[in-house]
Amino acid sequence: MANVIVISLPERFDFYYHKKFTSDYQRAFTDVGVNQLVLDFSRVLYIDSSALGMMVLLHRKALEKKISTSIRGLHGQAEDIIKIANMERLYRIEREK
């Protein structure tokens, strides 16, 4: 039984979201039995390289805790950037459920 945590990201996922992002995933990690973490990109219109860095960090931390990571609702410019950065190697990209 998957115990999923979804982190919903803002329109601008960039350096200035660092604190909120960190506290969001740290809170998620304290929940018992979480084995899947989903980043919801539905609202994201803009993403920068700092956000990519945050995603790499999150993936590493999730790996230590044996939590799988995936992305949902990817679209537009953010989708292009995620693909350029080869993020699908770290995050499973959900197309449809």
Added chain:
Amino acid sequence: MGPRYILIVEDDLVINQIMTAFIHQKGWNVITCCNLADAQQEIHQVGIELILLDYYLPDGTALSMLDTLKKYRPSVPVIVISGDNEPQTILSCFKSGALDYIIKPVNLELFWHKVEGLLARFSLEKKVKKQHNILEKLLLEKSHEEQIARRLFDHFIEINSVGYEFVKSFTQSSTSFSGDVVVNAIAPNGNFFLMIADSTGHGLSAAMPILRVVNTFRAMVAKGFDLITLVSEINTNIYHEIPGDRFVAAVVVEVNFNRNQVFIWNAGMPDALLQLENNESRTVSSHTTNDLVHYKSKNLALGIMSPDAFSANVEVIDLPMAGCLCLMSDGLIEHKTKDGAFLGMEGVISLLSLYGKDLTDYMRETLNRQFFDDIKDDVAICVLDFDLLHQWYQHRPAEFCIGCNKGEFTWHINMSGPMLIGAEYLNSLNHFLKIFGFPTTFSQKVFTVVSELFTNAVDYGVLKLNPELKNDIEGFDVFHNLRERSASQITMKDWVEVELQWYCLASELHITVSDSGEGYCPKPTSELTDVLQLSGRGLNLVRSLCKRYEWIAPGNITKVIMEL
């Protein structure tokens, strides 16, 4: 209201006077006549509410007067007074329109009781008639206003709505207004958008949210946004502006010719049905029936989810070469056929199997014969024909192709002081590029590149932070904390300059970002898109988005070229 009268036609002067005095006492005005000839004159007097008519008068009987009254004053009640108690006489009076017959000698109190009853009844009848007239007038006005509003509504829905051969639709309302609508639009990059929407409720209250939805749909498509951004924006508008018990179910489809894909977003509508031809197969998770692929609703209707929690679940399929996609509102599947059974999804599926792309034509021709006349809910159905869509795309008008901008420009900005922290000021660049007619996707890429170079100029040029800090997890956090602390040390002597030059013939945008720092040397990375590295990401992102990248020693100037 003018004076009200009771007309007494009585040739016996004593009775006449007694009755007049009595009626005066009751607070009424009286007109008296002693023969029919005088009475014929008086009946035209305004304000007569009752006529007391003696049967035998010097110049004739009450019957001739009753005939006259029937002709000229049909709405005035008449009581005949007579010493004659012959049933035949009484009956002929009633037949001629008298409402009561009082036999002399008259008991005044009893007589007045009858008069009051009669007056009350007539006053009520008059009121009802008056209200009926008002109601009729109001209904007529309402119908006129609705017709005007309907014309305005239809005009709004149809304005800018181009009819394409590859989309066939049919809508029918249960009232003069429809909560169901089918609209389409072409994005600046040639992508095709189609939306079928169904608003809760009926009539005008259902039509109002639809206007907002259609308006936002058109504006967002015209600005070149993708499907998820579009539905997110519509959801935000509906959520904030429309009462909590109202929402709009919809299916939005984006045909993306650049990617050769179709995106389907279904929120609270019946299954979207994909009918394939030429043995095109689909490996999809959605279930299939009768060679149809179903795309079920996987999203909440628009206006339910708060904008902060909005999430979109979109189906992505390869653009079929032929076949069609059928979208419908629940009004169709909940329709009752003549035999009393619901049409249901199975009914629609069997009709689609029979009629395929011509299903909307069939619906238009047979709806009234096929179903009950009283339409319980608004009905909408549309069919997207992929074969005709491809034909249109191959021969589409040039205005949908991205043309070269006719001219050149330079955009220049220099910022200094603490305002360097915070990239909000660069947002105007996005807007500026759109005004100059650049496609949204290109404008967004330019914005990304400029933001990355600007951030590098601030972080490594002005703040002199060490990029190598980002090489491990702990360092990454340290870097972010350091950046926030150093930001307070920025002075007016610290600056960053951004310059954009557009070269029309080469279709190139040259971007130069320089800063007041001493220069820094970006560490070249072996693999541009090494996914696991933490430092140098921004630079790699810039390099993959640009045609050319140039770092100018000592390192406080970076030049890149982007190609449209």
